[in-house]
Amino acid sequence: MIALRSFFTVYIFFCHLSLIAQKPSQEFETFKEPYRGKEFQYTETVETAQTSSAFPEALYQLSRFLSHIPWKFIFITILILVFGYILYRLYINRSFYFHREKGNKDLVNGDQIEENLTVTDFDRLVDSTEQSLNYALSIRYLFYQNLKGLAAKEYIHYQPKKTNRQFLYEIKDPSLAKAYERNMHAYNRIWFGQNPLSSEQYETEKAYFLAFNKSLK
Numbered sequence: 651m652i653a654l655r656s657f658f659t660v661y662i663f664f665c666h667l668s669l670i671a672q673k674p675s676q677e678f679e680t681f682k683e684p685y686r687g688k689e690f691q692y693t694e695t696v697e698t699a700q701t702s703s704a705f706p707e708a709l710y711q712l713s714r715f716l717s718h719i720p721w722k723f724i725f726i727t728i729l730i731l732v733f734g735y736i737l738y739r740l741y742i743n744r745s746f747y748f749h750r751e752k753g754n755k756d757l758v759n760g761d762q763i764e765e766n767l768t769v770t771d772f773d774r775l776v777d778s779t780e781q782s783l784n785y786a787l788s789i790r791y792l793f794y795q796n797l798k799g800l801a802a803k804e805y806i807h808y809q810p811k812k813t814n815r816q817f818l819y820e821i822k823d824p825s826l827a828k829a830y831e832r833n834m835h836a837y838n839r840i841w842f843g844q845n846p847l848s849s850e851q852y853e854t855e856k857a858y859f860l861a862f863n864k865s866l867k
Contacts, residue, residue: 763791764810767798785852786840792859793837796830799866814838829862 763770772795779788797817801808806820814834821827836855839845847855 763794767794767808767810768801770794770798772798783849785847785849786844788852789837789840789847789855789859792856793833793841796833796859796862799863800830803866805866826865829858829865833859833862 772791775791776788776795779785779791797806797808797814800806800817800821805823805826806817808817814837818827818831818834821830836858840847840855
């Protein structure tokens, strides 16, 4: 009897403990219920930012830089660049725009001489270089004058990209080809070899080129 009473006593004690434990737990859950909304969620989702390419980033940096520059300054800079480019093109193409219309008679500096060989006044060029004692350049003009005469008489089909030796192979007259070859070697030696000439040596060489021109008439 005593043992049965002891069993019930222990059983009742543990049931009481269980009720005490459950009551705070239920109260805690009841307390938490109003705070389960999204506004009380503090866990942040970190999105991986896509790395922009270098080109859009450069454009962005450029736009930021330009935004700090007055538009008046940018406009004036663009006008200066455009005007400078126009002047540059006019300078580069001055022979085409001005000298071509005049038959290249004013090409005293020999610019674009190969492209305009058939209309160049070589007598004037030679006179100019002789006055400045630039005998090597005079020999160059005299040689081109030989080519001009050959083209005029249709001994050769002149093209700027052809070599002097190619012109030699086109000359069918043996004596004319021999004289041309002699002048070609003199031109290469004096102009490309940069061998200085005295006035007497120049006059001797000049006579060969002038004699060649006369043989074409």
